[in-house]
Amino acid sequence: MDLGLALARQEQGASRLDVLGAMIRKEQLKSKGAMAQRILIVEDERTIADSLAHTLKRERFEARIASDGEAALVLAGEFKPDLVILDLMLPGIGGLDVCRVLRRKSTVPIIMLTAKAKEVDRIVGLEVGADDYVTKPFSMRELVARVRAALRRQSMLAQPSDEPGFDDGHITIDLAKPSVEVKGKPIVLSPRELSLLRALLAHRGRARTRHQLLEEAWGSDEYIDPRTVDVHIRWLRQKLEPDPEHPQYIETVRGIGYRFGR
């Protein structure tokens, strides 16, 4: 309803404030509907799951809880979450397996909750493919910040753009498609690997620090461990380099970070 129509209704007896109030409520409902992103919480500890759901709802997300791995896989199909918060230690199918299965089917951002620092490499690395992790105990504020950052990165990835490619006969990269081939064979990169490659190629021949790469490929360097960059660089090298132990494309620049050298 536009203001003209609202004012016309006013003449039919409704007070101007009533009409404006109704218009504002309608707009709020509309924007709430458009903004409510769905978060699936997979956590068997009821108090943690409930307080997460409560916090996320207060932050205007729609939240559902699955208390084991099987329920998580079923709900992932039905609820179609925009993001998954996934506990590592679950009864039945464990968090790592849930993550692997979800990853096979979709690029939904996955934030893992873990009490085990030594699992971090596996969680964000090639083996499991989570986007981020938070170690327990965590603050709700930190977790919500990570959720927002992951959703922002996902929406940036979804935007098409006009980007340069790379082709030297061994590697062919077309970031607009996107497609990456090594010796003519297509290579599957995760969304994060692709954005890291994009960040390196955008400054070809120049060294980038881990923090710059986090900023460009993850959308933020807040709360993200710089070691995450190293894990993804290793994984990219394994996919792209003829000899990953002696990289020719993604070079380590001592004391700084990394460079797409060619």
Ligand code: CA
């Ligand atoms: Ca647990």
